Amino acid sequence: MLEVIGPGADDAALHARWCERIAQGRRILAWPELAIVVRPHPGGATLAFAAPVDQLFCATELNEWAWLATVDVAECHAPGFAASWDEASAFQTLRLFAAAEARPDLVTLLATAKDRGLPTLLDDDRLTLGLGEGGRTWPRERLPAIADVPWPELHGIPTALVTGSNGKTTTVRLLAALLRAHGLRCAHSCTDGVFFEGRALVSGDYSGPAGARTVLRHPDVAAAVLETARGGILRRGLAVERADVAVVTNISADHYGEYGIHDLDDLADTKLTMARALVSEGVLVVNADDVLLRAKAMTCGKRLAWFALNDAHPTLSAHRTRDGMTSGVGNGRLMLSVTGMQHDLGDVVAMPLTAEGHAGYNIANIAAAVLAAVCLGVTVETIRRVLAEFGNDPADNPGRLQRWTFADVKVLMDYAHNPDGLRGLLTIAATLANGARLGLLLGQAGNRGNAEIRDLAAVAADFAPRFVVLKDIDGYLRGRAPGEVAEILKNELRQRGFADLDLPQRLGEAEAAREALRLIHAGEVLVLPVHAAKARVEVAAFLDDLRSAGWTAGEALPGE
Numbered sequence: 001m002l003e004v005i006g007p008g009a010d011d012a013a014l015h016a017r018w019c020e021r022i023a024q025g026r027r028i029l030a031w032p033e034l035a036i037v038v039r040p041h042p043g044g045a046t047l048a049f050a051a052p053v054d055q056l057f058c059a060t061e062l063n064e065w066a067w068l069a070t071v072d073v074a075e076c077h078a079p080g081f082a083a084s085w086d087e088a089s090a091f092q093t094l095r096l097f098a099a100a101e102a103r104p105d106l107v108t109l110l111a112t113a114k115d116r117g118l119p120t121l122l123d124d125d126r127l128t129l130g131l132g133e134g135g136r137t138w139p140r141e142r143l144p145a146i147a148d149v150p151w152p153e154l155h156g157i158p159t160a161l162v163t164g165s166n167g168k169t170t171t172v173r174l175l176a177a178l179l180r181a182h183g184l185r186c187a188h189s190c191t192d193g194v195f196f197e198g199r200a201l202v203s204g205d206y207s208g209p210a211g212a213r214t215v216l217r218h219p220d221v222a223a224a225v226l227e228t229a230r231g232g233i234l235r236r237g238l239a240v241e242r243a244d245v246a247v248v249t250n251i252s253a254d255h256y257g258e259y260g261i262h263d264l265d266d267l268a269d270t271k272l273t274m275a276r277a278l279v280s281e282g283v284l285v286v287n288a289d290d291v292l293l294r295a296k297a298m299t300c301g302k303r304l305a306w307f308a309l310n311d312a313h314p315t316l317s318a319h320r321t322r323d324g325m326t327s328g329v330g331n332g333r334l335m336l337s338v339t340g341m342q343h344d345l346g347d348v349v350a351m352p353l354t355a356e357g358h359a360g361y362n363i364a365n366i367a368a369a370v371l372a373a374v375c376l377g378v379t380v381e382t383i384r385r386v387l388a389e390f391g392n393d394p395a396d397n398p399g400r401l402q403r404w405t406f407a408d409v410k411v412l413m414d415y416a417h418n419p420d421g422l423r424g425l426l427t428i429a430a431t432l433a434n435g436a437r438l439g440l441l442l443g444q445a446g447n448r449g450n451a452e453i454r455d456l457a458a459v460a461a462d463f464a465p466r467f468v469v470l471k472d473i474d475g476y477l478r479g480r481a482p483g484e485v486a487e488i489l490k491n492e493l494r495q496r497g498f499a500d501l502d503l504p505q506r507l508g509e510a511e512a513a514r515e516a517l518r519l520i521h522a523g524e525v526l527v528l529p530v531h532a533a534k535a536r537v538e539v540a541a542f543l544d545d546l547r548s549a550g551w552t553a554g555e556a557l558p559g560e
Contacts, residue, residue: 003047012040014071018066018070022036022049026049026051029098034049034050034051039260041261042262047066047067048063053110055098061081061093065090068084069084108146112149116154119240121240126138126140127140129149129154130154132217133221158179158184158222159225159226159245160244160376161228162175163233163249164247165418165420166249167249167365169190169191169400170362171249172189174353174397175369175373176225178373178383180197181378185221186222187215187218187225191206192533193533196215196221201214208228208235209232209239211226231255233273234258238277244282244283244376245278245376246285247371248271251268252421254267272293272296272297275302282303282375283325285372289308305324305375306324307326309364325339325371332357334363345370351387353387353391353401359428399413399536401414404543407550409521409525411517412425412527412528413536414527415530415536417445417531423462425527429525430463436524436525437464437524439465439525440463440469440526441528442529443470443471444473445476446484453492454488456489457489461492461493461498469512470512471508471509472486472508473509474508509530510542521554545558
């Protein structure tokens with residue numbers, strides 16, 4: 001896949017000539033005539049074609065050559081690579097690349113695994129046949145002979161994919177807890193790392209293919225739950241070719257302009273790519289309250305399960321008439337319908353994850369996780385028990401709607417990272433404040449456009465916080481200068497009536513949280529969206545210490 005931008009990149013005539021050159025190159029290399037795709041978008045296009053799995057690096061060279069030869073840009077040539085101005089030389093170079101990369105032994109192993117119905121994982125370094133406790137992994141340079149593979153021992157494991165604009169990590173953590181309670185040795189990957197049986201194996205953002213492969217190659221894993229973020233899908237595709245269930249929590253405006261994604265329609269199509277990995281009997285779990293997702297999911301040709309905040313939602317009601325699976329809230333109870341039978345899963349207010357029923361988005365996350373759990377064989381009794389407990393321990397869902405109550409102040413820490421997420425968090429905070437003012441910490445990743453950053457500030461302004469401490473997100477400048485994002489936020493808040501005095505700037509996340517604690521008044525609610533994993537751990541530990549010390553608003557912080 002090649003992303004082209006700039007003048008001429010969206011020219012249909014150039015696209016047609018690129019396609020001709022790709023077809024010509026594949027004939028020269030004796031590759032099969034598989035799909036060729038052009039996806040125009042504002043300012044550019046994505047140019048893609050299917051190639052033999054053992055010659056993908058050569059395929060990227062063919063792609064670059066085909067485009068450079070089409071637009072006649074000889075000055076982009078790198079020595080030793082296909083020359084855009086000399087077709088005969090270019091094809092000779094590409095033949096040598098293809099011959100050097102070809103691995104017939106790899107192709108044979110993959111074909112044999114497919115014939116046996118085995119899932120596989122392949123990356124630049126390793127091949128895995130089977131998954132988890134049913135998998136074996138070999139370095140690509142030391143692949144086994146067909147006869148040396150222990151085929152009868154290999155198998156797949158129950159696998160769930162979770163995506164969406166908001167709520168992915170919470171849904172993943174709850175689903176993993178449900179599978180563990182069901183007796184399966186479960187691993188999950190998310191924006192905080194890779195975890196096995198609830199214990200961290202590695203920390204960092206592992207919501208892409210690398211995290212999925214780490215989970216699925218663990219030799220003791222019997223079930224996998226994989227957070228599947230937009231960025232990983234667009235950069236490297238899905239790590240897995242088969243999954244038993246896929247969840248899409250919601251879609252909201254975020255990350256526009258990256259990888260040719262410019263609107264909600266594009267974003268929804270990206271997220272729903274997961275449906276292609278579902279096995280024939282697999283289930284796509286979708287939010288019926290999301291109008292765009294609902295419309296697109298209905299045309300994807302997959303088995304569907306619907307969740308919504310209201311169990312009487314028309315889509316859920318209609319689905320139940322066909323014995324379809326649904327989950328939603330009715331009369332304050334979370335209801336689950338499976339093959340025509342209704343199950344009461346408990347009082348929503350009593351479920352710790354819902355913050356006494358105030359966290360509507362977590363209610364939706366719970367309903368999504370419940371449906372996925374049922375698809376993976378978890379019993380209703382186990383689901384009821386876990387929902388009554390999950391969220392009581394801060395370790396259940398760290399960094400997501402974590403709450404601290406001091407003598408005269410309430411503090412919320414969350415991962416809210418886009419306008420919809422922040423609005424949901426501030427709505428809960430305003431309810432808890434019961435008329436008192438809010439204090440807020442605010443920042444955004446540098447890879448968002450200026451308009452998206454301003455939109456985040458606009459949501460903050462709607463809730464009229466008494467002050468907003470502006471920050472960078474540690475490790476997420478993404479090419480911007482330190483303080484650049486904070487200045488964009490500050491300028492938008494100024495235009496919405498905030499004085500500079502009420503917009504202090506502390507670029508480090510942990511120090512910004514401390515500044516917010518210095519400024520908070522008795523009776524107020526402090527809202528801390530903290531994003532970098534290291535900062536979340538530091539801020540949570542600091543808040544725990546303050547609570548143990550009996551700190552009150554206006555007192556000096558320890559060490560000051």
